[in-house]
Amino acid sequence: MAIYDITSYGAQGDGLQDNTAAIAAAIEACSAGGGGTVYVPAGDYVTGPIVLRSHITLQLEAGSMLRFTPRFDAYAPVQTRWSGYEMWGYSPLIYGNGLKQVAIKGEGVIEGQGQAWWDAYRVIRAGGTAPASEHLPKLVELNRVLTDTVKSNIVEWQTQFLRPPLLQLMHCEEVVLEGITLQNSPFWNTHLVYCDDVSLRGVKFKNPSTTPNGDGLDVDSCSNVRISDCHFDVGDDCLCLKSGIDADGRRVGRPTENVAVTNCTMLHGHGGVVLGSETAGGIRNVTISNCIFIGTDRGIRIKTNRARGGGVENVRISNIYMEDVLCPLAINAFYKHGIDESNPLLTSPEAVPVTEGTPVIRHIQISDVTAKNARAAAGFIYGLPEMPIEDVALRHVTFEMTLDPAEEGGEPDMVREERIMAGDGILCRHVQGLELHHVRVETRQGPALLLEDSREIEIDGLRMKKRHADTPVITMKNTDEVEVSGFREEKGQAPYLAKADPAAAK
Template identity: 65%
Template sequence: MSRHDIMAYGAVGDGTTDNSEAIAKAFAACREAGGGTVFVPAGVWLTGPIELASRTTLELEAGATLKFTDRFEAYPPTFTRWSGYECYGHRPLLYGKDLERVAIKGEGVIDGQGEAWWNAYRRLKNGETEGISPFREELIERNRHLYETADSTFAEWKTQFLRPALLQLIDCKHVLLEGVTLQNSPFWNTHLVYCDQVKIRGVTFYNPADTPNGDGLDIDSCTHVTVSDCHFDVGDDCLCLKSGINEDGRRVGRPTEHVTVANCIMLRGHGGVVMGSETSGDIRGVVVTNCMFLGTDRGIRIKTNRARGGGVKDVMISNVFMKDVLCPIAINSFYRYGVNTNDPLMTTPEAVPVTERTPVIRGITISDVTAKNAKAAAAFIYGLPEMPIDDLTLRNVTIEMTEDPNEEGGEPDMVREHLVMAGEGMYCKHVRHLTLRDVRIETRQGPAVRLEDVEGERIEAVTMRRRAGADAVVRGGAAAQI
């Protein structure tokens, strides 16, 4: 296969020269040759957006940094899936659609220079709108079918300042990401949509802790995906599985399924491995094993709500170590973030009729998990009264809550009501067929397990050692509320 060094096409690695044209020529030559490698040698290479190609590898040498311009006008409206909606948004920095056998590998760095985008978002949050989006009117027109009807509370939606992913691939087959570091993304870091047969190995995903919407890796309506030996240190969810949002996601109807995650380390972030909240096309057939979550808000997190439909089914999680997390296990069908709180469906605690909008969480097995110095709740399991979380098993699980009396804890997850817990055990509400076997939970206060509206539970060897004589399991009662 052909090999095309970008320097041969006039690229200059001085960090200031715009290499957009030289890199585009290298990819064009690779396409004409029927495929091959576009090679980026050591140096700092400034560029505008890059369009990837079939049967082509983008390879970054150790010491190479591919740095994208932060001029918003360089990223015109492009078809995307943005927070679950099929629409148009700013062009992703690295972008590919309808490709086969596309790879990005090497020991170099791909840097999105996201700070300008983050600052613009913060200005929007503060009520400033003028002069931020150069394509506002065009995006409003292109997204007219959603702009006036989508039930979105995102700050960007009214202005259509839809920030791009650093890397987005749509409808691609045989995808390989290996070795590189992807950092400082304007929005989500790496976003794979409708892709099949994906391998991600040894990749580092980095965003500063305060990055708005700075997810590490989002696997969105993809199939046959393996993620292994990766390192995450980001400002939002580390690794997230999604499948479209609400009516638009149900219209598309493409699941995320047959996904394996192994041997990964997650630092900080809102969640280690997260499923949802965009579950409308279904997330199913997921295996997570041999991972570490260090300082994430939640460890294992599944979230959805009454608007989504679809659901999360047939998940196996094993051999996980966590430390200093807020809540090690959070499974929530009543997730409130980003929903219209004026819709009574989103707020009523009573059972409502089951429809295509009703999400289903079923068949979750979590085993061989150890968590130390957890802060809020050992686990937070919260279903819907009309659709309880069904067939949930925790086996050989040890969770030790912090003993620090000054630790105030927080919300273990965002449900209908504001529930704050600190050093408490597992709280289960609206759950059916719950199995707890060889579970040890050391609380700072309260029982190891509190059950409310739980049916068909099977509890074997649930213990506390630190607070000998305290009740391990309590039925009825509620968590603290503010």
């Protein structure tokens, strides 16, 4: 295939010249020639938005950098999916829509220069005004039908200062990202939407730990996705699977499915691998294996709520090591961010009627996972009273909580009421069909397992090496159909199992 060097079209890697037109000319020439490679040699290339074409590989040589201008008005509105909604937003810095056979490869760096966008967001969040931009009035009008009908506590909803992702590909097939580094994104780092047949290998996603909404990779209503040997060090969720939000996501009705994640490392951020909270189209058939999470708030995280709909099912998680996380495993159907706070049904602790907005979480298998020095809770599985989380199994899992008495812990996940935990065990509420086989939990305080309002529980070999003399290993409240085996009572210790109601166990 032909090679199109951007310097042959006038690009200069001096860190000063605006190379937007030169890069666009190279891409158009490559497309007109039937496809090939657009080559970026070593150098610092300042540019505005880049629009990709089909049958093109954007190849970044070692020592090359695409440095995007922080001028907001360089990014004219395009149709996008923003935080789960189909709407208009500032153009992604690199954008492709409706493409086939598109790739970005090499050892170069894609630099988003997100600081100006982050600063503007923080001003808005603090109650200030949105920055001056010729595109803001356009976005307000283009999205008015949506914003007038959908209520949200998202900060940007009223101002429509919708920060763009660094890279977004929509409706694309046969996508390859390989070897590159993507860093300092205005919003999410890399966002794949409605794509099929996607491979990511050896990609580095980097954002400062303080980046607002600084996700690493968001896979949104995509199918047949392979993610391997990637490194994440970001300010929000490292890797997140999504499928649209609430009624708009259910209207589209496109799931994220058939996703394999392996051999990745995750540092910092709100979650290592996250599914949701945008679950409207469904997330299913996911494997996560051979990964390391260090210092993430949550390790494996599934989140949704009563407005989202859809759900998460058929997830297999294996051979994971975690360290210094807030909560190794969080599965939460009461996630409170982005909800309509004027609707009390969304946060009611009582069962409400099942509707199309009721999410379903089921068939989650977790094995060979170790977490050390966790801070808040060993696990947090929190379903809805009208739709319990179903069929969750943990096998050969070890969760060790920090013993530091000064550790204050935090929220294992963001539920309807603030629930602070510190050095605690696994809390399960509104769960139907929970299995624990050869699981070890070491807490700083409290039992290894707390069961509330749950049923169909099977426990074999749950243990604590360092029991607290006055604390059971398992406590239960309003829980029935429980089978417990593979344990022994010890002299001088509290009973292995404590029941708050007589029908709790047999």
